[in-house]
Amino acid sequence: MMGDERKRGKPLVLVASPFQGHMTPMLQLGSVLHSKGFSITLAHTKLNSPDPSNHPEFVFLPLSDNFSAIDASANYTKFLEALNNNCKMQLQDHLTRKIEEGKDEMNHTITVIHDNIMYFAEEVASNLNLPSIVLRSCSASYMPAFLALPRLHAEGQLPVQEVATEMLALAERVRTPSAIIWNTMEFLESSALTQLRQHYQVPIFAIGPLIKMARCPSTSFLEEDTGCISWLDKQAPRSVLYVSLGSLATMDETELAETAWGLAKSKQPFLWVVRPGSVSGSEWIEFLPEGFTEEVRGRGLVLKWAPQKQVLAHSAVGGFWSHCGWNSTLESISEGVPMICQPVMGDQCVNSRYLSYVWRVGLELENLEIKVVESAIRRLLVDEEGQELRQRAISMKEKAKYSLFKGGSSFNSLKDLVEFTLAD
Numbered sequence: 459m460m461g462d463e464r465k466r467g468k469p470l471v472l473v474a475s476p477f478q479g480h481m482t483p484m485l486q487l488g489s490v491l492h493s494k495g496f497s498i499t500l501a502h503t504k505l506n507s508p509d510p511s512n513h514p515e516f517v518f519l520p521l522s523d524n525f526s527a528i529d530a531s532a533n534y535t536k537f538l539e540a541l542n543n544n545c546k547m548q549l550q551d552h553l554t555r556k557i558e559e560g561k562d563e564m565n566h567t568i569t570v571i572h573d574n575i576m577y578f579a580e581e582v583a584s585n586l587n588l589p590s591i592v593l594r595s596c597s598a599s600y601m602p603a604f605l606a607l608p609r610l611h612a613e614g615q616l617p618v619q620e621v622a623t624e625m626l627a628l629a630e631r632v633r634t635p636s637a638i639i640w641n642t643m644e645f646l647e648s649s650a651l652t653q654l655r656q657h658y659q660v661p662i663f664a665i666g667p668l669i670k671m672a673r674c675p676s677t678s679f680l681e682e683d684t685g686c687i688s689w690l691d692k693q694a695p696r697s698v699l700y701v702s703l704g705s706l707a708t709m710d711e712t713e714l715a716e717t718a719w720g721l722a723k724s725k726q727p728f729l730w731v732v733r734p735g736s737v738s739g740s741e742w743i744e745f746l747p748e749g750f751t752e753e754v755r756g757r758g759l760v761l762k763w764a765p766q767k768q769v770l771a772h773s774a775v776g777g778f779w780s781h782c783g784w785n786s787t788l789e790s791i792s793e794g795v796p797m798i799c800q801p802v803m804g805d806q807c808v809n810s811r812y813l814s815y816v817w818r819v820g821l822e823l824e825n826l827e828i829k830v831v832e833s834a835i836r837r838l839l840v841d842e843e844g845q846e847l848r849q850r851a852i853s854m855k856e857k858a859k860y861s862l863f864k865g866g867s868s869f870n871s872l873k874d875l876v877e878f879t880l881a882d
């Protein structure tokens with residue numbers, strides 16, 4: 459009771475980033491913390507802003523970022539630097555005003571929880587003597603590899619390409635916050651979490667999967683094509699392959715054709731998300747190979763953006779061909795859906811290795827060729843091998859569920875985070 463009184467209305471300012479894969483867990487975290495009695499302000503860029511009508515429980519603070527789109531071909535570090543510089547003073551002014559208006563009647567201080575790439579928020583919090591906590595939306599297992607980059611670079615073991623240089627610059631940006639929240643589960647990533655606790659020497663709260671903890675309606679920037687659910691309703695149980703490479707990955711015309719013919723030749727039903735603009739030089743699917751649509755008529759659906767959480771929870775879905783973004787990975791694990799792994803960049807490569815060789819709920823796609831694709835799909839959906847992957851995925855889903863129950867690791871970690879936040 460005392461705890462409930464203390465936390466009622468304690469203000470948290472969450473600073474979200476304009477990437478879909480980062481925005482989603484931040485909104486979910488906000489919703490979870492609101493249900494624990496905190497008052498939530500969500501600071502966000504005007505670029506890719508969330509829909510306030512989906513979150514009437516939050517106060518929204520839009521920050522002018524001076525960008526009209528994310529340019530996938532631009533230098534990522536420079537983009538982040540400009541984004542952080544453009545937003546910094548607006549947040550600082552807002553928080554200064556809030557502090558000057560006086561502490562609220564419960565005498566609460568504001569705590570800032572920020573996305574790791576919105577590092578300006580940590581600086582603002584420190585300028586104003588406010589506590590700050592960072593939310594990480596990648597896997598914990600990725601971080602030991604990421605943190606090793608400067609050493610590998612110094613030892614001459616990294617080819618110096620632009621990508622490597624950009625990643626090094628980012629590795630150096632990782633500072634030491636007062637605590638870190640990780641969207642994961644202890645049972646899944648215990649060894650990485652142990653390493654990270656030693657490395658950072660601050661509390662690390664493994665709270666996940668947030669998708670299963672939050673009561674959030676859609677968090678999508680793009681409109682979800684919910685019509686695919688009635689199509690799924692008509693398919694046999696666990697027969698459909700869901701295909702999506704997340705919110706950022708792009709492909710060229712040849713890769714599109716290999717994917718399309720691989721799907722067609724596998725003879726399995728599929729639901730394929732092709733984001734508008736994700737195929738270089740095209741608006742949407744005008745480069746689909748000739749004859750493909752006729753070949754798969756009645757057996758496959760191509761759409762612009764899916765209600766992914768609902769799709770993965772649907773009993774007709776038997777597998778997920780994914781780029782292994784961390785949200786997609788957690789969403790698949792939470793629903794016991796085995797995967798075909800086609801990582802594109804960053805943490806996805808590490809996630810793919812873990813899915814395929816450590817957790818053994820996925821098959822890594824060796825390369826994007828029709829025969830390889832066709833064989834991977836059949837291995838996953840038709841062969842004995844797929845059954846084994848599915849059994850492991852289902853037992854992982856059960857473990858994920860238990861970690862949320864009273865006494866489970868994510869349940870306890872959330873309790874600890876609440877106490878930690880109230881102590882300030």
Ligand code: UDX
Pocket residue numbers: 477478479480482595596597678702703704705706707731762763764765766767782783784785786787789804805806
């Ligand atoms: C990025 C990185 O790729 C990822 O590795 C990192 O951990 C987070 O940021 P993204 O590439 O978008 O994210 O992938 P992912 O993390 O999987 O997030 C995509 C989100 O979009 C998921 O929550 C997924 O449910 C949603 N989605 C995707 C849809 O709702 N509909 C779709 O059609 C496709």
